[in-house]
Amino acid sequence: MPSFSAELNTEAGLKALNEYLADKTFIVGFVPSSADVQALGLVGATAPCATKYPHANRWFVTVKAYTAEEFEKVAETVTIAAAAAAPAKDDDDVDLFGSDEDDEEYEKQLEERRKAALASKKPKEKVIAKSSIMMDVKPWDDTTDMGELEKAVRSIAMDGLLWGASKLVPVGYGIKKLSINLVVVDDLVSLDDLTEQIEAFEDFVQSVDITAFNKI
């Protein structure tokens, strides 16, 4: 639909409308539509001056002549007609000499394209690859405060790193190690970095070992 400024009740607006309607009966297409109703509302209740804007006046009178009921029907017809138009076009293209195989082939092609589309879509929706890891963090001796050690470990924050559950596992001679679960986003977290950061808590940590490493 051509866009008219809201000021169809002003001189300039009416002039534009008049020019636009010089070679048209209705605003859109060959039947009245909702576009006409809209424009009519903008023009207002009084008809444009017949001498100054003959085309606008003619359109105004014509459109006004339709009742609201008729309008609804007509407007509906327009949409239906428009909808019907597309398949109708296809009908024109029907290959009278073609066989049904074409359709099948087309179906196949479609299927392939659908697949291709699906395939091309997949990488976009690709789930972020994550790994589930279990780490053993070992203290210096049996007097290391394991609570503080765990607190220190958990204080490390990285993009894509999530600390999970943990437990203390007895090693021997009163020493316990901290077994801690973590989830990392593969592309974001380097385990070498992480291990280094943990081992940097020299007061608590002697060494770090990875005991399990799985894809999620």
Place this chain on the structure above:
Amino acid sequence: MGKEKPCINIVVIGHVDAGKSTLSGHLIYKCGGIDKRTMELYEQQSAQMGKGTFKFAWVMDNLKSERERGITIDCSLMRFDIDKYDVTIIDAPGHKDFIKNMITGSSQADCAVLVVSSVKGEFEAGIDKKGSTREHALLAYTLGVRQLIVAVNKMDDEKTTNYSEARFNEIVKETSSFIKKIGYNPEKVPFIPLSAWNGDNMLEKSTKMPWYNGPTLYEALNSIVEPKRPVDKPLRLPIQDVYKIGGIGTVAVGRVETGVMKAGQPVVIAPVNKVLEVKSIERHHVQVDQAIPGFNVGFNLKIGHRDICRGMVVGDTVDPPAECERFVAQIIVVNHPGQIHVGYTPVVDCHTSHIACRLVNIIDKVDRRSGAVIPKDENEPLFLKTGDSAMCEFQPTKPMVVEPFSEYSPLGRFAIRDGGSNVGVGVIKSVTKKQAVVAKKK
């Protein structure tokens, strides 16, 4: 710890879309890898949601989200039971640090399960040159994982596969040539057509593939040859940590890789070359008389706790470990942006030690699957780039203890690191021990 069944480790490799997680999940789900209480909870929930008909999908989703939250301590260890074995399954992640962990980490896989999708397009993408499947399979082979099972997944796919024998045969043919290139003998590898999603040929024989007479995945896992635990070899135990315990003295902790360590026996600690007596051994806070391969133990030694450290190796007096002067290894360059020349000094991660080693000689470039030497041009100095395999000689910059892979495999495989990235992997062919060299010189 009254474990009756032997334990085996399985690593599941394959393309992202091949259905590795579904396959692993199915095994865990069906073989009692999920504890009963959790299972009941899931069943209740799924019934409430009206999804009772397809519990598996529900369980998989839940397991995944649970593992993503990391709130259960056991969920990162995936275990299940089959008739013959206690299985720990490793679902190989795409994380770049995984390879290093696979080499230096705790568990050497006893068998690899290669999952390929039978769906047209997906299969082809899966064994593509760029895919991680090739890399993982090659590494598995290089690191001594000689048992392989190929799972041809998604046989239920309606559009392209549809339980078709022809499609299966086609895939077997292609995959055979693929694994043959890596070094496996396809005739000894079981190929199993299955659907991890529907359960066809997973635990029970599928009625939809009457043309297939081979084993189900479950049967194939049961027929894995039991790995030999190297009990009869000389002792090797790389030290992980050293503690000073009041009233006891120095305690070292590590995992026995080969041989047996007994309380009261004399041991040699390399590279410091100290002979000491193992006063006592503890495992999970319980005193034990001896430790066998796979045991993680603490043991009391009469030595200053500053005199020993991580990376040292404990052995017995029969064939004692010793500092190495140089070692020759076959390496594979997995990822290096440029060229590697003699003089390159990356960090070598071998068992518990991380020591920079200088590349002193590129002896020969070799065909990485056959190990055959590639003829070289005498005038051109050799260099290595990504994808190359070569026999190389390294010289550690600090005292280091390594062993030939063929004798003590856990001490004979290593990862090569430079900066933050994993450059390659290697297996040690021969080691020149320090005192041997000295002896020769004299």
